[in-house]
Every structure is written in C-alpha cells, then in structure tokens.
Amino acid sequence: MGMTRGEKWFMSANVLFFIVLMVIMVYPFWYMIMGSLSDSSLTADGGLFLLPAGFSFSAYLAVFQNVSILSGFKVTLITTVAGAFLGTFLSAAMAYALSKKRLRGQGIVLFLVLFTMLFSGGMIPSYLLVKELHMVDSYGALILPGLMSAWNIFVMIGFMRGLPEEVEEAAKIDGANDLGIFFRIVLPLSKPVLSTVGLFIAVGYWNDFFSSVLYATNKDMWQLQMVLKDLISNTSAAISQAGIAISVQQEVNAFTVKMASIIVSSLPILIVYPFLQKHFVKGALIGSVKG
C-alpha cells in the first residue's frame, strides 16, 4: 500500500500541525513553571520567555508559608475527598436501588432525578436555602448542594443493569439480602464506573471556587481555588487600575508567587491525570459534574 506524494505531504503537514498545537498548549504552563522558578528581582522587565530569569525556589517557600493558601489547601482537600467518596457512594447506592425494575416507586424517583436535569431553582434560591439552613461557612455548604448529579446516577444505573444477574441470584440463594449483595457483589463489580465517576467528581470539587463565593463569608472556609482567585485578581486589579501604584518590588514578588501558587494548585490534577485518561470516553458523558 504505497502512498502518493500528496498523501505523504499531508501526513507530514499533519504531524507538524500537531507539534505546533502541542507547543501552544504546553507553553503557558511552561511559562508559569519558569516564572515560578525565577529570581523575583529579575522578572520586572517582562523579559521571560523560555527560561527562568535567574533561579530561585523562594516563591515556592512563600507559597508554603502563606497562611491562606495552606488553609485553602486544607478546605479543598476535605471537600474533594469527602465529596468524591460521599458522592460516588450515595450515587451508587441510589443507582443500585433504581436499577431494580421491581422496586415500587422506581418510576417516580427516576423522574425526580431526571427532572433536575431539565429545571433548576437557580442561584438565588439555592443561596437563600443554604442561608436558611444556617449552613453558611460550613463544610456541608461546600460539599452537599452539588453532591448528587443526575448524570452520575444515570451512568451508574446503565452500568449496573449490564451486570450479570446470575451472580446476584446465586448470592440470594445463599441467603444474602440486598444490602449484602450491594456491598459484597455490586460495588466490587462496579469498580470501573465507580472510579470514573469518583475521579470526575473529585476534579469538580478540586476546581470549585464558586461554592466559596456563595457560601463562605469567612476566609478560613475558602477553597483553594477561591484563595487563588483572590490572589490573582487582587494584584492584577491593583496594577491595571492604579497604573504603578504599588511598589515594583511587591508586584514582582506577587508575580513569582502567583505563578508558584498556580503550579502548586494544578499539580494534583496533573498527578491524577494519567488515571483520568482511562475513563475519558465515559467521562465525556458525565460532563461537568458541578453546575
């Protein structure tokens, strides 16, 4: 199967195109890593393109000594872990019950779940509800409102309906009840879908900042992304509004520290990314977990 000259030309051009595209996609991250490693006194002229200006870890030291970043890390770690485990477990439990066609009221509950995809009360009623429940500034407010998602439940129902019935039947004859079957048979068999949903929920919580905007008045309860948002917008707003109102040294420090905190807070995503890759196609179905 020989290739025509035109085809060969196309192949090479295509490879070249993707190399350029990859460089474009990677460059901002490269730039930020180099920025974060730069000597803060040398970045003022904006002369940073490929390599760090000087070399220093001081920005990372500053990040790990920054009280609000550490606090944000703690809050996000708690919401991410709790959200991923609770969300996956409760969705799986619901999905298992709903995958049984014999269950009375199954149709009504399925409709209730489906309807949440069609209509939502919106931002203000949700905000007022959390306020009324006296949950402002609690972990509950950051975790619970977005915990259950119809997509996750439906993806799991689809998976569980595909599980072989014989195994369950056999366990039933051995005297296991539905609870035992769920924990000892269905959950282990559902590992692929559980890890897909769990990972995507985790990414959603890790990247969430808006729950903090709405539900955290106390800065101690800010998620990491919220702390980051504050850090980023503060300095840039100060620069663009007041021209050069703040001292150059401060601004420069802010730059390297800003870069370092961006790198540090995206690192966990990069670490789980290889695991995420196995689940991409299913994950594309789940879509953005948190609305």
Add this chain to the structure above:
Amino acid sequence: MEQQAELVMTKPTRHSLNRKGTLLKDIVRDKYLYLLLLPGLLLILLFRYGPMYGVVIAFQDYNIYKGIGGSEWVGFDQFQRLFRSPDFTEVLTNTIVISLYKLAASFSLPIILSLLLNELKNVVFKRIAQSIIYLPHFISWVIFSGIIITFLNPVDGMVNVIIRNFGGTPIDFLGDVRYFRSVLVLSDIYKEVGWGTIIYLAAIAGVSADLYEAARIDGANKLKQMWHVTLPAIRPVIIILVILSLANILEAGFQQIFLLYNALVYDVADILDTYVYRVGIQQADYSYATAAGLFKSAVAMILILTVNKIVKATGQDGLW
C-alpha cells in the same frame, strides 16, 4: 421456587395496585433497597427541589426577615420590572451572542481536529497529542483566568511586550469592549477544543476500514475519504451535539466570564448568570434576581424538551 413465585407475582401486581397488601409486602421485601435509595434522594429533594420551591419568591417582594411565608405576593411585578429594564435586553443579547460565537467554534473546530487526529498513524505520537490537548479541560477556570490575566496584562503581559517590541501600543484586552468577547471565545476554544474531539473520535473509530479501502480503490484521496466516508458516518453525532448545545444557548460560560470581566466591559460581557449574581447576591434584590434566573431556567427547559422532540422525530434515540 420462591424466585419463580416472585417473578410471577411482580408482573401483574405492577398494574393492579388495588390488590391490598401486595404494595406493603413489596415495600417490606425491598426495605434495604429503599434504605440505599434514601440518603441520595433526600439530598436531591433538599438541595434540588428546595430551590425549585424557593423560586416562588420571584412572585413576591421577598424580605429575608419575613421569609417566604411572610413576604408579600406581587404576582408578575418582578417580571414586568425585568422585561422593561434596559439591562435585561442587553444581558440577554450578550448571553445569546457570546453563546453563538462559542457554538460556532465548538461545532466546527473539534470535528476538524478529530479528523486530523484520526490521520495520525504513529500510535504513540497520537496518544501524546491527545493527552496534551485534552489536559486544559481539567484545569480550573480560576487558573486559566490567571494565565489569561498574566499574558494579557497591559503593563508587562507577554502579548503586550511583543506588541510593544514591534512598535505597537499596548492593548488592555480585558478592559476594552472591542476585544473582550474575542478573549472569551478564544480562551474557551483553547480550553475545550481538545476535549470536544473525544466523542467524535469514538464515533470515527467505529467506521469500518472496508469503507475507506473501497473509497481508495475508487480513487478517492484523503480529503475525499474524509468528506465522503468519515463525515457522513459521524453525522448523527454531530447533529445531536449541535442540537444539545443549542438547547444550552443561555449558558454562555458563567465561571469564565465571572472571573475575567469587570465594569469596563459589562456592555458586552454581562450575561444572565453574572447579572443574577450581581443583582441577587451583591445588591440583595432577591426577588428580582430570582425572576431573572427563573426566566433562564424556564427557557432552558422549554428548549431542551423541544430539542428532545426534534431528535426523536429524526428517528434517533432521544436524550431519554
């Protein structure tokens, strides 16, 4: 034996609920299933249906101290206020315009990109390329806004450093109504174009190799193969995705805009969601903001129901 009896029993009783006792018996039989169902269902009822009940304040003059029970009912006054407000026209226009720009990009570019990805013959290179172009999807908008703000900074952002080096005057991209929407659309493409290829690639992978071989024998070159074989094969997927994004036309990208916009560009960037946030949360005009939000939710629901009907009418599986 017992199993069989159950099987025989459940089928007819589904339709004859009047047979006393069987309902209760079924519920007792499935008590553990209900136990598993309950926590998730309660969370959904509280945090999804609670706010749905809460939208009634759109028909009130809600006072936070009096609550829903004690606040005065005003009928459609909030909606009249909303529809008469010049803000509303502007915000609705911005939402739809930004959304359509993004739709045009997210419709065409991922298709082209997935066709090109499909032509990469080196498996390792292809996988690396995919991994890299999918990655931005998982990076938060907070981090992306940080990247954008850094690169576009009018004082020392790299883009403006380059512009200045070429003798131009620096541009405040995020503070200029002429550029802001382009920044929105381009950064959205950058973040999501790779991810957008996944579903197309899955569909392309299902196209039979025989079809390409037949086309080759008929003398079709690469371009013609794409046009006559690949594209028709993935057309159903394209149609569904486009229709779905049309149903989401009032979602113009809240987080992205919320993180990037400022008072200088409200004229071109303020969308329904950001408007609801500012009026509702910052100005505490709860009833009015809820009315604006309800308008959005209601339109979205009508759109998605219509879309589902259309999809089904074309003979494909609907969304449900």
